[in-house]
Amino acid sequence: MPQPTATQVHTNGPLTNISVAYIQNQTAFIAARIFPIVTVDKKSDTYYQYTKNDWFRDEAKPRAPSTESAGGGYNMDSSPSYNCKRNAFHKDIDDEIRANFDQPLNPDRDATEFVTQKILLRQEIAWTTAYFTTSVWGTDLTPANLWSDYASSDPIGDVRTGIRTILATTGHKPNKLVLGYDVFTKLQDHPDIIDRLKYTGDAKGAVTRAQLAALFDIETVEVCEAIKATNNEGETAVYDFVQGKHALLVYAAPRPSLMLPSGGYIFAWKGISGGLGQSVGVKKFRMENLTSDRVEAEYAFDQKLVASDMGYFFASVVS
Numbered sequence: 001m002p003q004p005t006a007t008q009v010h011t012n013g014p015l016t017n018i019s020v021a022y023i024q025n026q027t028a029f030i031a032a033r034i035f036p037i038v039t040v041d042k043k044s045d046t047y048y049q050y051t052k053n054d055w056f057r058d059e060a061k062p063r064a065p066s067t068e069s070a071g072g073g074y075n076m077d078s079s080p081s082y083n084c085k086r087n088a089f090h091k092d093i094d095d096e097i098r099a100n101f102d103q104p105l106n107p108d109r110d111a112t113e114f115v116t117q118k119i120l121l122r123q124e125i126a127w128t129t130a131y132f133t134t135s136v137w138g139t140d141l142t143p144a145n146l147w148s149d150y151a152s153s154d155p156i157g158d159v160r161t162g163i164r165t166i167l168a169t170t171g172h173k174p175n176k177l178v179l180g181y182d183v184f185t186k187l188q189d190h191p192d193i194i195d196r197l198k199y200t201g202d203a204k205g206a207v208t209r210a211q212l213a214a215l216f217d218i219e220t221v222e223v224c225e226a227i228k229a230t231n232n233e234g235e236t237a238v239y240d241f242v243q244g245k246h247a248l249l250v251y252a253a254p255r256p257s258l259m260l261p262s263g264g265y266i267f268a269w270k271g272i273s274g275g276l277g278q279s280v281g282v283k284k285f286r287m288e289n290l291t292s293d294r295v296e297a298e299y300a301f302d303q304k305l306v307a308s309d310m311g312y313f314f315a316s317v318v319s
Helices: 095-099 107-131 155-170 181-188 191-198 209-216
Strands: 037-040 044-046 081-083 085-094 139-141 176-180 220-224 227-229 239-241 247-250 264-269 281-287 292-305 311-314
Touching: 081 292, 085 095, 085 107, 095 292, 107 281, 107 292, 139 155, 155 191, 155 209, 155 247, 155 311, 176 181, 176 209, 181 209, 181 220, 191 209, 209 220
Parallel strands: 037 264, 139 311, 176 220
Antiparallel strands: 044 081, 085 292, 176 247, 227 239, 247 311, 264 292, 281 292
16 A cells, blocks of 8 residues: 655754754863953053062061061062953854744854854963963973873872972962863872772762862862864864863962962953953944844953962873
């Protein structure tokens, strides 16, 4: 008995409740979570930096009756400067394309997410170039026994050495440990770490960031999960993590302050982003000459190294 075929009773069309886009979760981008963001009114300017040694010398003295107290002062440097560079990216929505969009596609929403991702990726790469590399911090170290060498390495001891180094030279205990993704996964399986955790009753399932932070006696462990395409458009797609197989131990001020030292500050210009400075600014405007609406994202920032002695960098710590 003849029956209608599947293609006769149904014509394929786009599902209205699903679409597929490779949008990275914003939590994968760590650049805005490590150092305080300083919103500034001017695109470029100078700032003051106190002389560290003046604050650590023992100069108070016993005071005899009717005599003046010992006194002194501190020096400061007004030459450090920042320059917030504008980073921008746009996506045009042609009128003809807009008129032919099918559900669940939303041209304005999709364009906004697309351009925002581009700016977040640009900031992440800039953060990596400024901070997550060698020849930046007070100490660069590649351990003789890489942390992926489970039989011989001592990541707990190495991190403790870094903590002591920063504390002994700055008076501040580092409060953040930033791990490349491959470093994090190697530490999750490191027998020394698993062995320590079993005595606390926490050695169940995968080792978490919070467990590592408690073990290393660090306030926060951040893991770098952002990825980027390293190929040019039209070439074979190649992907990699933005950050490499490194780790950064650093003291970052809990908030921007004139009197608080910090390994780095992120200066963000209020002149864009709707006057806020701390987030990506997105706007839509008409490009009549292109018969299109333009969705544009913009962020002006400067990733500034402030105190190199506040950081201890572990380079290429896993194979």
